[in-house]
Amino acid sequence: MIQTEITRILTRKSLGLTFVLSAAAMAFAQQKINVSGSIVDQQNNPVPYASVSFSNKANTAFNDAALTDESGFYTLELVPGNYDVTVEAIDFKRRTANKQISTAGNIGSISVEAESSTTLTPTQNIEGVVISAPASRPYRVELDKKVYDPSQDIISKGGNLQDVLSNVPSVSVETDGTVSMRGNTNVRFLINGKPSSMLGIDDGANAMQSIPADQIERIEVITNPSSKFEASGTAGILNIILKKSRRMGFNGSVTGSVGYLPNTSLNTNLSWRRGNLTWFLNGGGGYRRSKGVNNYDARFEDRGILKQMLTQVSDSESKNEMNNFNGTAGMVYDFNDRTSANASISFRTYKNDSDDSVDNKMTYNGIDINNTDFDFPLSKLRNTIGTNQNKSFQGDFGLDHKIDDNGQLISMSLSLQKNLSEGESGITELRNNANYGFDQTVNNTESNTIIGKIDYELPIGENSKIEAGYRFDRNQNDYDYAVWNNGIVNPDFTSVTNYSEMFNAFYVQFKSKIGEKFAYQLGLRDEISKVDVDFKNLVDQEPAIDKAYNNIFPSVFLSYNISDSGQILLNYSKRINRPRSWFLVPMRSYSNNDNIFSGNPNLNPSFVNSFELGYSIQKRKFTINPTVYFNHEEDETQMVNLYNFEKSRFETKPFNIGSEQRYGLDMNFTYDPFSWLKLMGNLDLFGYKSEGDYQYTTLINGVAAPANISFDGNGFSTRSRLTTTFRIDRTFNVQLQGFYRGGTETSSSKTEPMYALNLGASKTIWDGNGTINFNIQDIFDTRSRSYYTFGDGFERKSFMQWQPRTFSVSLTYRFKQGDKVEQPRRKRDTNLEGGDDEMPPM
Missing domain, CATH: 2.60.40.10 (Immunoglobulins)
Incomplete structure (x- = not known):
C-alpha cells in the first residue's frame, strides 16, 4: 500500500479501519x-x-x-x-x-x-464492477470465424447495416445493394445467431438500410462455418450481433444524424441493470432518399422479326423515399449463478415510395421514331409510381443453465417471427409519343417462421469438449401477385403461391487439444428438409412442388501454434445452397416490362465443398491473416439473361448450370506504424471456372424453338480495400477509405472495374460523453458499374449507379452509470482513452 493511502487511513481514527491498516501493513512487510x-x-x-x-x-x-x-x-x-x-x-x-x-x-x-452469440446471456460480472475497454483491433481471428468491431469505423457512423458491411473484411456490397463474400453472393444472414424477420423476406437491401449502424455491436464473418451452424449459404454466414449493455445502473446513448441526399435518423440504446435483472431498449427511426440510374444499349441479330440489325437503347432512373422505424425491448434475469432467462420483442417497419422512369428507343436502318409502319414500337416512355410497406415482428425467448461447475451447459431458445410486405404500383406508358395505357400491380407477401433450438456442452478434462444440439425451423410464405392491363387481368404476370419449408437439424462437435500447440474440432450435421410449393394461379395451374432432402454436412477445423504470435489454421466444411423461395415461384416482375425476372420451379439445391488454409500473426503493432481457399460447387445456380424475340424483352431466370470452382487468396491486415496512424486492409485475389449447360424454349415467329446453351466461363479478379485513420489530437480522428473491385468475365458476361474513396471525421466532446461524426460516401462519384451481357442473338452494354455521392453529420451523446475497472497505474495504452461507442483516440 502506498504512503499516501496509509496517511489517509490513519487520519480517520477508526477502530475498524485500524484493523484493515494493520493487515495491510502485514502484507506490505511480506x-x-x-x-x-x-x-x-x-x-x-x-x-x-x-x-x-x-x-x-x-x-x-x-x-x-x-x-x-x-x-x-x-x-x-x-x-x-x-x-x-x-x-x-x-x-x-x-x-x-x-x-x-x-x-x-x-x-x-x-x-x-x-460467450455464446446465439443468446442474450449476460457476462457474469462482479457485483457493481464492470470491465469497459474498446477492442484493440477492428477485427480478430478465431478458429472458425473473424470478428469485426464497427465501433472504430468512423465512415459508417450515423449510417445503417449496409454502410457497416461495406467496411467489413472479406465482404463487398455491390452497386445494387447485393452483399457478397469473396465474390460469391450466396451469403446467409443471421441476427444474434439465427435467421430474423428483421432482414425482410425478399427485399434485403431495403431491410438492411432500416437497421442503424449504432445498434450493431459486432459482425462475425464465418467464411467456412462449422457443423454447429446451419448449412445454408455456400459463400458463408454473416452473423450480426446487436448491442446489449452489461453495465450496472441506467446507461445508454442517443445518436442523431442528418445528411444529403436528404436523410435523417434518430436512434437510442438504453439499458438498466439492478441486481439480477437487466432491461434494455433499442430503437429509432429515420428518413432516407436515394436515386439511381440503369442504362443499356443492346444490339440484336436477324431473327425473322427484321431482316437486318436492330438496336435498342434504354435509359432508366429510379427515385426512392423510405421511412423506417424499429425497436427492441427485452430483459435478462439471473435466477442464480447457474440459471438465467432472457426474453425480447422486436419490430421493424419501413415504407418505401418509388418513382421509376424508363425511356426506351429502337432504331432500324435509320428510321426515326415518327415512322409507324412497323408493328413494334420504336419508342416507349414508361413511368412507374409505387409504394411498398413492410412490417416485421419477432419474439425471442431463451433459458441458459449451468449444470455443474465443470462447464456443463444447456441452452434453449425459441423465436417466433412474422413479416408482412404490401406493395402496389401504377404504370403509365407512351408508345411513339401516344398514350398506350395504364397498368396496375399488387404484390403482397406474408411470412411466418418458428425456430427452436437446444444446445448442450460437455467438457471432458481440461482441454476437450463435446457440443451437441437440435434445431427446428418452420417457414411459411404466401405470395399474392397480380397485374391489370387497362383494368383487365394479365395471366402471364399473375399468381397466388403458398411456399412452405421445414427443417430438422442435429449436430455434434468434438473439440480438443494435443499438447499446448495443436487444437482440433470435428463436427457432423444432419439436416432433414421438406419443401412444398402450391401454385394457385388465377388462370394456368402449375403442378405443385414437393421436395424432401436428407443431407449430411461434415466439418473439420485444425490449428497449430507455431509461436506465441503465429498460428496456422486449416478447415473444411460442406455447405448447401437451397433455392430461395421466390426463385421457385414463376411470377414475374412487372415494374419494367422490357426486363422481366421469373422464377424456375425446377431449381434444385447446389452443394459446395469448401477448403481453407490460413496463417495468423498477431503482434503489438501488426497483424496479418492470409487465407488460401478453394470451393467446388455442384449444380450451381446462376441467373441467365435471355431475350424473348416474340415479345421484344429481356428475361432473367435462375438455372442449375453445372459446376463451379473458386480459388483465391484472402488477406486481411492491420498496421499501426505510429501512435497517430492506423492502417487496416483487405485484399482478395480470386479465380473462378464454371462449366455446364442449360435448356430453354423460345418462340420465333410463333414457333417454339428449344435451345441448349453451353456455359463455359473462367477468369481472375481482385478486390481490395484500405482504411487509413489519422489521429489529429486526443479527441479528433480522420479516416480515409478506398476500395477497388476488379473486372470479371465469363462466356455470357463481362464487368468493368470499379473504385471509390470515402472520408470520415470524428470529434469527441463533452468530456468524452459526446461525439460528432462527419462522412462523405463516394467523394469522386465513381461508385458505378459498367457491364456487358452476351446471349443467344443479342449483345447488351449496361451501366448502373445505385446511389450518387452522399454526406452526413451525426451527434452521439452517452450517459452511463456503474463503475469501471481502471487499468493499473503503469504505462497506459492510448487505445483505452475513448468512450464505449466511439473509436478511441490512437
Whole structure:
C-alpha cells in the first residue's frame, strides 16, 4: 500500500479501519515476488484487456489484480501463497482457476471461453464492477470465424447495416445493394445467431438500410462455418450481433444524424441493470432518399422479326423515399449463478415510395421514331409510381443453465417471427409519343417462421469438449401477385403461391487439444428438409412442388501454434445452397416490362465443398491473416439473361448450370506504424471456372424453338480495400477509405472495374460523453458499374449507379452509470482513452 493511502487511513481514527491498516501493513512487510502470465481464448489467441484478480485464500490483504495488455500478457507482484485467480473479459465467460504461487516467474496461460452469440446471456460480472475497454483491433481471428468491431469505423457512423458491411473484411456490397463474400453472393444472414424477420423476406437491401449502424455491436464473418451452424449459404454466414449493455445502473446513448441526399435518423440504446435483472431498449427511426440510374444499349441479330440489325437503347432512373422505424425491448434475469432467462420483442417497419422512369428507343436502318409502319414500337416512355410497406415482428425467448461447475451447459431458445410486405404500383406508358395505357400491380407477401433450438456442452478434462444440439425451423410464405392491363387481368404476370419449408437439424462437435500447440474440432450435421410449393394461379395451374432432402454436412477445423504470435489454421466444411423461395415461384416482375425476372420451379439445391488454409500473426503493432481457399460447387445456380424475340424483352431466370470452382487468396491486415496512424486492409485475389449447360424454349415467329446453351466461363479478379485513420489530437480522428473491385468475365458476361474513396471525421466532446461524426460516401462519384451481357442473338452494354455521392453529420451523446475497472497505474495504452461507442483516440 502506498504512503499516501496509509496517511489517509490513519487520519480517520477508526477502530475498524485500524484493523484493515494493520493487515495491510502485514502484507506490505511480506516479501513479494514478480509474477507474470497470459490470458488466451480456446484457440490460444491472446485476450487483451482482461481483468485478472488474485484472491489469497489465507489472507485477503494479499489480494491484488492486473489488466492484460494487447498481447494478453500481465505482470504484478504477489506474496507467495495459494490463490484463486478470476478472469473476466468482455465477450468471454468468467473463469476462476486455482494457482499455488511459490516462486517468481511465469505461471502459464489461463484459457477463457467465448460467450455464446446465439443468446442474450449476460457476462457474469462482479457485483457493481464492470470491465469497459474498446477492442484493440477492428477485427480478430478465431478458429472458425473473424470478428469485426464497427465501433472504430468512423465512415459508417450515423449510417445503417449496409454502410457497416461495406467496411467489413472479406465482404463487398455491390452497386445494387447485393452483399457478397469473396465474390460469391450466396451469403446467409443471421441476427444474434439465427435467421430474423428483421432482414425482410425478399427485399434485403431495403431491410438492411432500416437497421442503424449504432445498434450493431459486432459482425462475425464465418467464411467456412462449422457443423454447429446451419448449412445454408455456400459463400458463408454473416452473423450480426446487436448491442446489449452489461453495465450496472441506467446507461445508454442517443445518436442523431442528418445528411444529403436528404436523410435523417434518430436512434437510442438504453439499458438498466439492478441486481439480477437487466432491461434494455433499442430503437429509432429515420428518413432516407436515394436515386439511381440503369442504362443499356443492346444490339440484336436477324431473327425473322427484321431482316437486318436492330438496336435498342434504354435509359432508366429510379427515385426512392423510405421511412423506417424499429425497436427492441427485452430483459435478462439471473435466477442464480447457474440459471438465467432472457426474453425480447422486436419490430421493424419501413415504407418505401418509388418513382421509376424508363425511356426506351429502337432504331432500324435509320428510321426515326415518327415512322409507324412497323408493328413494334420504336419508342416507349414508361413511368412507374409505387409504394411498398413492410412490417416485421419477432419474439425471442431463451433459458441458459449451468449444470455443474465443470462447464456443463444447456441452452434453449425459441423465436417466433412474422413479416408482412404490401406493395402496389401504377404504370403509365407512351408508345411513339401516344398514350398506350395504364397498368396496375399488387404484390403482397406474408411470412411466418418458428425456430427452436437446444444446445448442450460437455467438457471432458481440461482441454476437450463435446457440443451437441437440435434445431427446428418452420417457414411459411404466401405470395399474392397480380397485374391489370387497362383494368383487365394479365395471366402471364399473375399468381397466388403458398411456399412452405421445414427443417430438422442435429449436430455434434468434438473439440480438443494435443499438447499446448495443436487444437482440433470435428463436427457432423444432419439436416432433414421438406419443401412444398402450391401454385394457385388465377388462370394456368402449375403442378405443385414437393421436395424432401436428407443431407449430411461434415466439418473439420485444425490449428497449430507455431509461436506465441503465429498460428496456422486449416478447415473444411460442406455447405448447401437451397433455392430461395421466390426463385421457385414463376411470377414475374412487372415494374419494367422490357426486363422481366421469373422464377424456375425446377431449381434444385447446389452443394459446395469448401477448403481453407490460413496463417495468423498477431503482434503489438501488426497483424496479418492470409487465407488460401478453394470451393467446388455442384449444380450451381446462376441467373441467365435471355431475350424473348416474340415479345421484344429481356428475361432473367435462375438455372442449375453445372459446376463451379473458386480459388483465391484472402488477406486481411492491420498496421499501426505510429501512435497517430492506423492502417487496416483487405485484399482478395480470386479465380473462378464454371462449366455446364442449360435448356430453354423460345418462340420465333410463333414457333417454339428449344435451345441448349453451353456455359463455359473462367477468369481472375481482385478486390481490395484500405482504411487509413489519422489521429489529429486526443479527441479528433480522420479516416480515409478506398476500395477497388476488379473486372470479371465469363462466356455470357463481362464487368468493368470499379473504385471509390470515402472520408470520415470524428470529434469527441463533452468530456468524452459526446461525439460528432462527419462522412462523405463516394467523394469522386465513381461508385458505378459498367457491364456487358452476351446471349443467344443479342449483345447488351449496361451501366448502373445505385446511389450518387452522399454526406452526413451525426451527434452521439452517452450517459452511463456503474463503475469501471481502471487499468493499473503503469504505462497506459492510448487505445483505452475513448468512450464505449466511439473509436478511441490512437
